[in-house]
Amino acid sequence: MKSKLFNKILVANRGEIAIRIMRACRELGIATAAVYSDADRNAIHVRYADEAHHIGGAAPSESYLQLDRIVKVAHDCGAEAIHPGYGFLSEKAPFPEACDAAGIRFIGPPASAMRALGSKLAARQLAIDHGVPVTPGSGAVDPATALDAARKIGFPVMLKPSGGGGGIGMKVVESEEQLVAALESSSQAARSAFGDPTVYIERYVRRPRHIEIQIICDTHGNAVHLGERECSIQRRHQKIMEETPSPAVSPEIRAAMGDAAIRVAKAAGYVNAGTVEFIFSEG
Known part of the structure; x- marks a missing residue:
């Protein structure tokens, strides 16, 4: 029987994303610890987790954005890793650095990759330097x-x-x-x-298609893409639905986009799952 990577993971998020992570952990036989604010004391993710810990007031600035407090809770409850979900601290480079300092695994990209990609200008230059097309x-x-x-x-x-x-x-x-x-x-x-x-x-590209390539990278320099998602149906720049495969992408374009996505991910030293977004203009 394959051994588990972790015995317990703290999920530093709430709501739907926390439930999804906890459900996956349960399927893998990994215990979960939830964190919650005053406002989320009776939330579903608190009840779903194997244990739950209070981290502060209702405002995210008093709870879910309290990096040091979350890392301390993970250390004190014996969690070997923290999953940040999305939003909140998930893209803040000091978070994986604080986890490393506490001897806790951060389930996500390293701080160096966050800094390389956290600025659109820096990310554009990284892409250009590695032959990835940009607008x-x-x-x-x-x-x-x-x-x-x-x-x-x-x-x-x-x-x-x-x-x-x-x-x-x-x-x-x-x-x-x-x-x-x-x-x-x-x-x-x-x-x-x-x-x-x-x-x-x-x-400004009129009537573009918004196409995303899902990538996943390990810590040994390996990276693969998992195809594309058509994300063009949006309202106020927010996706309403996704479709795969994209009706606009040929096998040749799909391969080229996948190769480009992997190049930029490797260049940034990215680890874990991620998405490379493309603006696609027909003609």
């Missing part, structure tokens, strides 16, 4: 440099915050007259949401 774009822009950069790319353009995601701060700019006001709005939204006002410009 034509600029470096960081400000009111003094934005117009020249946009003219070189060609209108219409898209303003994008370098940090964060979820479509926050993205602005389509159709003409030169709209640029300065849109830049100010995008930068302010980025500062408020991510603490980083850095904005750059990309060519």
